[in-house]
Amino acid sequence: MQDLSFTLTSIDEGRSLRLPNLRAIVTLPDRQTLTAPLGLGPLLLGKSPECDLVVHDPKVSRVHCEVRLTEKGVLVRDTDSRNGTFIRDVRIVEAFVPPGVPVTVGDSTLVVQPSGGAAVLPLSARSAFGSALGESLAMRALFAKLERIAKTEETILLLGESGTGKEVLARSIHQESRRASGPYVIVDCGAVPSNTIESELFGMVVGAATGAVNRAGFFEAAHHGTIFIDEIGELPLEAQQKLLRVIEARTVRRLGSTQERAIDVRIVAATHRNLRSMVAEGKFRQDLYFRLSVLELQVPPLRERREDIPLLVERFLSSRNPPLRASDLPPETIPMLLGYDWPGNVRELRNVITRLVLFPELLHEILGPEAGGAPAARAASPPVDEAAKVNPEEAEEKLGKLLELSLPEAREAVLAELERKYATAKLRRYDGNISRAAEAMGVSRQLLHRLLDRHGIRAKDGAPDHAASKRG
Numbered sequence: 001m002q003d004l005s006f007t008l009t010s011i012d013e014g015r016s017l018r019l020p021n022l023r024a025i026v027t028l029p030d031r032q033t034l035t036a037p038l039g040l041g042p043l044l045l046g047k048s049p050e051c052d053l054v055v056h057d058p059k060v061s062r063v064h065c066e067v068r069l070t071e072k073g074v075l076v077r078d079t080d081s082r083n084g085t086f087i088r089d090v091r092i093v094e095a096f097v098p099p100g101v102p103v104t105v106g107d108s109t110l111v112v113q114p115s116g117g118a119a120v121l122p123l124s125a126r127s128a129f130g131s132a133l134g135e136s137l138a139m140r141a142l143f144a145k146l147e148r149i150a151k152t153e154e155t156i157l158l159l160g161e162s163g164t165g166k167e168v169l170a171r172s173i174h175q176e177s178r179r180a181s182g183p184y185v186i187v188d189c190g191a192v193p194s195n196t197i198e199s200e201l202f203g204m205v206v207g208a209a210t211g212a213v214n215r216a217g218f219f220e221a222a223h224h225g226t227i228f229i230d231e232i233g234e235l236p237l238e239a240q241q242k243l244l245r246v247i248e249a250r251t252v253r254r255l256g257s258t259q260e261r262a263i264d265v266r267i268v269a270a271t272h273r274n275l276r277s278m279v280a281e282g283k284f285r286q287d288l289y290f291r292l293s294v295l296e297l298q299v300p301p302l303r304e305r306r307e308d309i310p311l312l313v314e315r316f317l318s319s320r321n322p323p324l325r326a327s328d329l330p331p332e333t334i335p336m337l338l339g340y341d342w343p344g345n346v347r348e349l350r351n352v353i354t355r356l357v358l359f360p361e362l363l364h365e366i367l368g369p370e371a372g373g374a375p376a377a378r379a380a381s382p383p384v385d386e387a388a389k390v391n392p393e394e395a396e397e398k399l400g401k402l403l404e405l406s407l408p409e410a411r412e413a414v415l416a417e418l419e420r421k422y423a424t425a426k427l428r429r430y431d432g433n434i435s436r437a438a439e440a441m442g443v444s445r446q447l448l449h450r451l452l453d454r455h456g457i458r459a460k461d462g463a464p465d466h467a468a469s470k471r472g
């Protein structure tokens, strides 16, 4: 019999979710302790300020491990830490950890303890909210919240990794709201240059006397409807201040004008960034964050809700022309999709399905161990005989300067080089068009922009980036 105080359980004939009260407690080398509640989302432990448990221990990696409550118990997963995660001297990749059993990270110890009682959360009876699909407990808990708040006028903040479906959810919130027949306007702060974002959002008046330019911004365009502010973490500080004023006063003033115009707009914002740590670093205004985070919803990454994969695959296949079924793909497809880690989330899944429909023979190339995504495959080391076949001299020659680096440094250097070459080649293939290249890469435009910045790559001069902002 499973210990209910340590699992996520669906009760009430699937209409509710029982969430036990659990605390993750870390004891640092100097005996100080850190505590964080373990809820529906995972807790990250590491040295980085982005972690939920920020552990100042030199032997702990920036993001060392992840603790997550599942239907089977509390799962601790090492996130490729340098010094490993151990339970009783056994190094683990991931393990279900019973209550009170210590997990060693560096010179610190983590335990998860029940603190009595449980919360009961409603679960949606549906496996879709608008056009967003999901039948996992995590998504049905999210849908249940959205069903309640979509009809209100509240501002909503959607958090989650790139490709998890924040935009689909924002659009669905609009469709399920009383504003459905009004406009739905999308502003992508990551794609609009920072020097024009304010005039794009609030409008502008230049040469008011001659009436040379007098243009409404996205807020006015969304009057009686919904504005979706995507990648809000990219909004410059000054624009953040003006946005806060708009949210509170419900009026906008076009740049260069003194006239206040009343607006009736529902705001949904989203970001893949950790706004809390951006606030701590002074990169995001605390007052704006507090105003937005009243209804803060976390969209879980696909790897935490693999149960949704078959449903999503059926949706992507059935919307093709002609419609297809999962049975039209090689039989090992679904098991392989379930084993993959999905760093690009649902967007990557959709792109992989498109490629598999065209080239089913590439299944193993796309999702196999070389793809680096399947945890099961990654954990399995090559048979000793095979490893021994490598000619050591040849290997040394190929490695060259990399051999002078530590393994983590060498790994990072190789990956950076791969990223650079891959992004350059993809951009070339799509004539420098960021939107199309990002789509083909299975990443967002913003991610591709950041990648290009990081490697100092320039998209081909003159090639338009069509999707800087859009009105939908």
Ligand SMILES: Nc1ncnc2c1ncn2[C@@H]1O[C@H](COP(=O)(O)OP(=O)(O)OP(=O)(O)O)[C@@H](O)[C@H]1O
Pocket (backbone or CB within 6 Å): 131, 132, 133, 134, 160, 161, 162, 163, 164, 165, 166, 167, 168, 169, 230, 271, 272, 312, 315, 346, 347, 350, 443, 444, 445
């Ligand atoms: N729950 C879902 N059901 C159906 N399709 C989904 C779902 N989630 C994501 N998708 C599909 O995956 C793709 C990426 O989703 P979306 O653009 O909403 O992600 P995002 O979180 O907004 O990404 P980014 O942060 O990069 O903007 C879209 O094609 C979308 O239709």
